[in-house]
Amino acid sequence: MPKASKAKFYAVSIGKQGPKIYTTWEECKANTSRYPGAKHKSFYTRQEADEWLGISQFEPPQC
Secondary structure, eight states: OOOOOOOOEEEEEESTTOSEEESSHHHHHHHHTTOTTOEEEEESSHHHHHHHHTOOSSOOOOO
């Protein structure tokens, strides 16, 4: 019986479309493949991906 796959989030810090989080490897690969210096990493939670990219969900409002 095959293992159930867990959802993953693919964080790209350097890629064709700039910093972004993808939910499929195909999207991530399309935006990092053949891009010089591309950096990406997979995570099991959106929060981990956000933290790796340095994104805070609760940024204080700027005055």
